[in-house]
Amino acid sequence: MNDNKQNFVAPYLKGVGQIMLQDNLWTGLFFLAGIFFDSFIIGIAAVLSVVTGTLTAKILKFPEENINSGLYGFSATLVGVALTTFFSPQPIIWIAIIAGSALAAIFQNFLISKKLPGFTFPFIVVTWGLYYIFTHLYVVGAPAAIAANTVDYNLDDIVLASRGFGEIIFQASIIAGILFFIGVFIANPVAALYGLAACVISSIVAYFLHEPITDIQQGMFSFNAVLCAITFSGVSQKNGIFVLLSVLLAIAIEVLMIKFSLTPYLTFPFVGASWIVLAIKKILPEAYR
Structure with a gap:
């Protein structure tokens, strides 16, 4: 990955890596690989979310240092992953992913500006709100079931x-x-x-x-x-x-x-x-x- 490409994608990949508090673009790349391995749809949602959250921060001119460290991408990414895990990927869910990711980035910036340790709290609040909407007000069904691994692992298994x-x-x-x-x-x-x-x-x-x-x-x-x-x-x-x-x-x-x-x-x-x-x-x- 040359320097120009690295500088361009770094805020987005770091945004995924920051889910586990890592300011590292390679961490984000491994996380995306794991997500796509399990589900292509959820992987697309993760990419859409981190891009939306990061671009929201850029458009609203949040601190550049925070953007480059991926601080506006991780809660946004989790919003997209959560919604496509809980609900069937209908058009309304994709709209909610974009709106929710933007809101998560805005809330994250508020907490950062107040020097409050928010961690993934913006993701939690936004997802709880959207979960309530899609289970009570505008009901969306769950996604198609994925076959579970039925091997009986022992408690001490890796x-x-x-x-x-x-x-x-x-x-x-x-x-x-x-x-x-x-x-x-x-x-x-x-x-x-x-x-x-x-x-x-x-x-x-x-x-x-x-x-x-x-x-x-x-x-x-x-x-x-x-x-x-x-x-x-x-x-x-x-x-x-x-x-x-x-x-x-x-x-x-x-x-x-x-x-x-x-x-x-x-x-x-x-x-x-x-x-x-x-x-x-x-x-x-x-x-x-």
Whole structure:
């Protein structure tokens, strides 16, 4: 990839990579490869979303540095992926993807301008709103079912790790999860390895909480934990403590949301847990942060 092409596509690819907090265009490329491997339609939605979110930022003249780092693309990308995962790709859904991606970018800029740690919160708010519309006001059916992998994996299978990464972007296949892991590892090996540890810890905790084994195997109790681990990863002992705390909080929030039928919970357990840990770190003495 020559410099001119790299400079042109970098904000868009980084926008996809920032889903897992990586300011790296190759990370985004691996993420897109994983998405397209699982579903061409969802892959198109991801591309449309990240382009819409990034162009919205350019048109509205949001800070160039943030645009180049992909900060207006990741929530937008998740909006497109979520809508084509939940709903049949009818024309109204494609219109909603464009509108939702633009709104996510605008909301993201608001949070950035206020110096608030938004993470994927714009994606959550926009998707919750559109989900309500398409399930209550203008009902759109679910997409055609995709054949599930029916192999009975053991709890300690490496599949748990790959699916924990994969479900962050709504992808259930082992291959997509591995590609996502590689994408993070390229940019930040420590974060990727913390993510693997988070998959194991969250799966074990969910198992002992008697959550459905099929959901555990699919990575449904791991993907928020992986995002927490990536967020607070680092080389010091303190990083490990905050990773563990955030992972446990994310699991607790997710279990509560499921218990009270607050679904789809999306990445809110990750966001909620991260906010709590950041608040704890803020009140700690400097030496313990």
